[in-house]
Amino acid sequence: MVFDDTLAKSIKHIKHHNMFKIESKDVHLHYGSFHALKGINMSIEKNTVTALIGPSGCGKSTFLRLFNRMNDLIDDVRIEGKCLIDGKDIYSKEVKIDDLRKRVGMVFQKPNPFPKTIFENVAYGLRVNGISHKSFIEERVERSLKQAALWDEVKDKLKKSAMALSGGQQQRLCIARALAIEPSVLLMDEPASALDPISTAKIEELIYELKNDFTIIIVTHNMQQAGRISDTTAFFYLGELVEVDNTKKIFTNPNDTRTQNYITGRFG
Amino acid sequence: MTKLDISRKRLAEAIAFWIFRLLSLCVMGILFSILGFILYKGIHVVNWDFISKMPEDGMTKGGIYPAIIGTLCLIAGSMIFAFPIGVMSGIYINEYTKDSWYRRFVQLMTANLAGIPSIVFGLFGMSLFVNKLGFGDSILAGSLTLGLLALPVIIRTTEEALKSVDDGYRQASLALGATKLQTIRRVTLPVALPNIITGFILSIGRVSGETAPILFTVAAYFLPKLPSSIHDQVMALPYHLYVISTSGTNINESRGMAYGTAVVLILIVLILNLIANGVRRYLGKKYKTH
Numbered sequence: 001m002v003f004d005d006t007l008a009k010s011i012k013h014i015k016h017h018n019m020f021k022i023e024s025k026d027v028h029l030h031y032g033s034f035h036a037l038k039g040i041n042m043s044i045e046k047n048t049v050t051a052l053i054g055p056s057g058c059g060k061s062t063f064l065r066l067f068n069r070m071n072d073l074i075d076d077v078r079i080e081g082k083c084l085i086d087g088k089d090i091y092s093k094e095v096k097i098d099d100l101r102k103r104v105g106m107v108f109q110k111p112n113p114f115p116k117t118i119f120e121n122v123a124y125g126l127r128v129n130g131i132s133h134k135s136f137i138e139e140r141v142e143r144s145l146k147q148a149a150l151w152d153e154v155k156d157k158l159k160k161s162a163m164a165l166s167g168g169q170q171q172r173l174c175i176a177r178a179l180a181i182e183p184s185v186l187l188m189d190e191p192a193s194a195l196d197p198i199s200t201a202k203i204e205e206l207i208y209e210l211k212n213d214f215t216i217i218i219v220t221h222n223m224q225q226a227g228r229i230s231d232t233t234a235f236f237y238l239g240e241l242v243e244v245d246n247t248k249k250i251f252t253n254p255n256d257t258r259t260q261n262y263i264t265g266r267f268g
Numbered sequence: 269m270t271k272l273d274i275s276r277k278r279l280a281e282a283i284a285f286w287i288f289r290l291l292s293l294c295v296m297g298i299l300f301s302i303l304g305f306i307l308y309k310g311i312h313v314v315n316w317d318f319i320s321k322m323p324e325d326g327m328t329k330g331g332i333y334p335a336i337i338g339t340l341c342l343i344a345g346s347m348i349f350a351f352p353i354g355v356m357s358g359i360y361i362n363e364y365t366k367d368s369w370y371r372r373f374v375q376l377m378t379a380n381l382a383g384i385p386s387i388v389f390g391l392f393g394m395s396l397f398v399n400k401l402g403f404g405d406s407i408l409a410g411s412l413t414l415g416l417l418a419l420p421v422i423i424r425t426t427e428e429a430l431k432s433v434d435d436g437y438r439q440a441s442l443a444l445g446a447t448k449l450q451t452i453r454r455v456t457l458p459v460a461l462p463n464i465i466t467g468f469i470l471s472i473g474r475v476s477g478e479t480a481p482i483l484f485t486v487a488a489y490f491l492p493k494l495p496s497s498i499h500d501q502v503m504a505l506p507y508h509l510y511v512i513s514t515s516g517t518n519i520n521e522s523r524g525m526a527y528g529t530a531v532v533l534i535l536i537v538l539i540l541n542l543i544a545n546g547v548r549r550y551l552g553k554k555y556k557t558h
Contacts, residue, residue, distance in 0.1 A: 068443055075366045102445035112436035114455055115555040125444035128454065163556055174440070181444060 020084075021046040021215040022067060022185065027081035029062060031074065036062050038239040039081070044232070049207060049216045051230035051247065053223065054262065058236040060219050064187050067217070068104040069097050085185065102129060105178030105214075109190040111170035113162035113177070118154050121162045121173055125181035140180055147213075148176035149206050168199025175206065186210065188218040192225065204229050223263055227251050235259045306534065310527030318528055322492040326517030327508075332529055337494055338407075338502030339476055339536065342486065345411025345498065346475050347468070350418040354471075355464060357419075358426025363452055375427075382420035387480040389417050394484035408498045410486025417481055418471035425467025429460035434557070462552040469544045476537050479506040505533040 022044040029037035037059050044050050052060035065071045066083050069090065083090050090100055102125075113121050122141040131137060141158075145151040150172040154165070162173055171191060178186060188207070192200040207216060207229050220226050226233050227247060234244035235258070243250065243259045254260050321331030357378075365371040393413025403409040433456050441451040457464075479487075487507035495502045509529045512522040 070439065070443065073439070073442070098445045098447055101443055106443040108436060108439065108443075110436055112434070112440045114437060114440065115459055115557045124441070124446075124454070128441070128444060128446035128450045161556060177440075177444065 019043075019045060021086065022217070023082075023084040023087075024063075024066065025082040025084070027063075027066065027079065027083060029059075029066070029071065029080075030078040032076045036239050037066075040241045042234060042241060042244055044215060044217065046215050047211055047213075048231040049211050049218060049229055050232045050234060051226035052217065052219045052234050052236060053221075053226050054236035054242075056221075059239045060234075060236045061189055063236065063241075064189055064217055064219050067185065068101050068106050068187055070106070072097065098129075102181050103183050104185045104187060105181065105183035106187045107171070107174050107178055107189065107191045110194055111167055111174055113165070113170050113173050115161065115163055117159050118162050118165070118173060119158040122176050122180050125177060129181060141176075144176040144180040145173075147179050147210070148172045149202065149209075150176055166199070168195050168202060171195060171199065171203060172206065175203075175210075179210075184214060186214045186216045188216065190219050190221060193221060200225075223251075235262060237262070303534070306527060306530050310524070310529075310531035313524045313528030314531050318525075319532060323490065327490060327512050328518050328521040328525070332503075332505070332508060332525070332532065334492060334494060335503040335505045335508040335529070336532060336536070338487075338504040339506075339533070341407050341495060341502055342410055342414055342482065342504055343472055343476050343540070345407055346414035346418055347472065349412055350415035350422055350471065351468060353415075354419050354422025354467070355426045357423045358430060358464075359452060359457070361423070362427045362430040363448070363456065378420050378423050381416075382424070385480075386417060386478050387483075389413055390481040390484050392416070393481060398485055404499065405484075405486055405488075405501045406499045407486055407495055407502055410482045410502075410504075411498075413481045413485045414475045414478060417478060418475050421471045421474065422464075422467045425470065426460070426464050429463030429467070430456060432463065433459045458551075458555050459557060461555070462548045465544055465548040465551070469541050469548075472540050472544065473537050476533065476540075477506055479510055482507060505529055505536070509533065 020043040022042075024040050024042050027037055027040045028035070040059075040063060052064060054060050062071060066079070067085065067090070071077050071079065079091065085100075085104065088095070114124060116124070119141055122144050123137050126137050126140060142151065142155075145154060150169060153169060154173075157164075162170065165173060171194075175191070192203045195203065204225065207218065210216060218226075218230065230247045232244065233247040233250040235242045235250065235254075235256075237258055243254055243256045245255070250259065251263060254263065318331045319336060320333050322333055324330030361371060361374055361378075365374065390413065393409060393416070397403045397409035397412050398405060401409075403412075437455045437459060438451055441455045442448070446454070482504055486501055487504050488501040489503075489511055491501060491503050509526055512529070513519065513526045
């Protein structure tokens with residue numbers, strides 16, 4: 001049954017494409033003469049949390065920033081290979097960077113709300129994308145703040161400066177700000193590393209909730225955090241993707257000794 | 269370390285700090301003695317008639333009203349021209365050029381522009397604006413010349429102000445799908461604005477006191493009427509001061525008026541600085557970053 005066989009194969013092929021939200025295919029990245037990413041292949045399923053771990057300078061943040069093209073801001077950067085979101089190459093010429101960044105939100109390590117009011121921070125992404133309908137913006141701001149579990153704390157001071165919030169609140173505000181433009185992917189670059197343990201716990205809970213609506217990739221230095229919140233964990237070392245697997249598997253029975261050494265704290 | 273070593277260390281520290289303290293007091297002393305001297309000599313001349321009347325009797329009597337108006341016109345004219353261009357150049361250098369030989373070249377040229385003696389600007393303004401472009405001796409020609417002089421200060425401070433804006437703001441804005449221009453207009457520039465205004469203050473100080481650039485481009489020796497358009501000549505305070513101190517009809521008789529003129533010039537700069545500082549504080553509060 002040759003015919004059926006090819007049919008089955010192509011059906012599998014289509015399925016394969018529908019299954020993954022994000023894919024990187026043999027991605028190499030150079031900063032000048034520095035080879036920062038060495039042929040990364042990874043596929044990420046929709047509505048999952050993927051943790052990127054590894055010692056400082058291993059390329060995990062660089063890998064994260066591939067998907068909203070933040071690496072493009074750096075002078076002298078060269079990218080080869082393919083990065084796909086929903087099966088489409090995000091580095092192709094037809095893709096406008098600002099359109100891509102609307103679909104792929106990002107939360108940074110240091111909380112970086114704008115020196116504007118709480119309301120204007122969340123409304124910012126809507127405004128720069130040409131939305132000016134007042135009640136629409138108000139609704140969206142409220143919804144985003146609720147999604148980020150911040151609404152109850154700030155609903156009476158939306159017109160106050162975001163700078164008056166605590167670090168943890170600022171970070172949740174940054175998450176609300178990213179959610180307001182309804183991305184489908186959320187990139188988080190060590191979002192809790194500058195926060196106290198209580199704020200960290202809140203952010204972790206939040207990530208767990210957000211998984212229902214978003215595909216999340218998170219860089220973290222905190223092994224326990226990766227273990228608690230992620231479905232898949234990827235270990236990077238010296239620009240290589242050493243191992244990517246089910247989080248449980250990585251933390252209990254990794255294939256590679258380097259992974260084993262890293263998660264047990266022998267280096268990094 | 270022995271006890272002796274420690275006490276010697278302390279002594280050296282105390283001596284060093286006293287030297288620093290004395291020297292900074294010296295600087296303040298010089299400043300205050302200049303101000304005090306001018307105020308002492310000139311303040312009794314300054315009254316309502318002095319600032320609201322035309323000069324009379326070969327500039328030995330009357331007031332300096334037209335020179336005050338002239339100087340205000342020149343400050344306004346030069347800033348209208350230089351502030352937007354300077355700020356936009358600063359934005360271009362810091363936000364749009366990469367850190368390359370090209371950026372360094374532009375920066376070097378700007379620094380060189382700042383080092384050109386003001387009399388050379390005067391000559392340049394005369395040959396370009398007054399003669400070549402046919403503006404004649406006019407507020408227009410004088411403002412453009414003074415504006416050129418102020419440009420490097422404004423460009424430099426704008427650059428520095430933008431450089432000190434946390435890169436996190438830019439990244440956050442871009443990551444939300446904002447374009448570079450939106451990011452500059454909505455985030456970077458408002459945050460940098462208080463410091464940009466510092467450049468504005470500095471250049472007002474510089475522009476209002478310059479004599480050489482206006483000498484051949486706008487300043488009138490004696491013109492007891494107000495300008496009716498930007499194509500008119502005007503009197504200006506620094507030039508008026510120069511004239512009545514060195515080549516007036518009766519230098520000794522107009523000596524008091526010269527000090528009075530200096531007092532008024534200083535007061536104008538002071539008042540403009542206070543206003544600009546107020547704006548700076550207001551903006552600083554509005555876009556407080558910490």
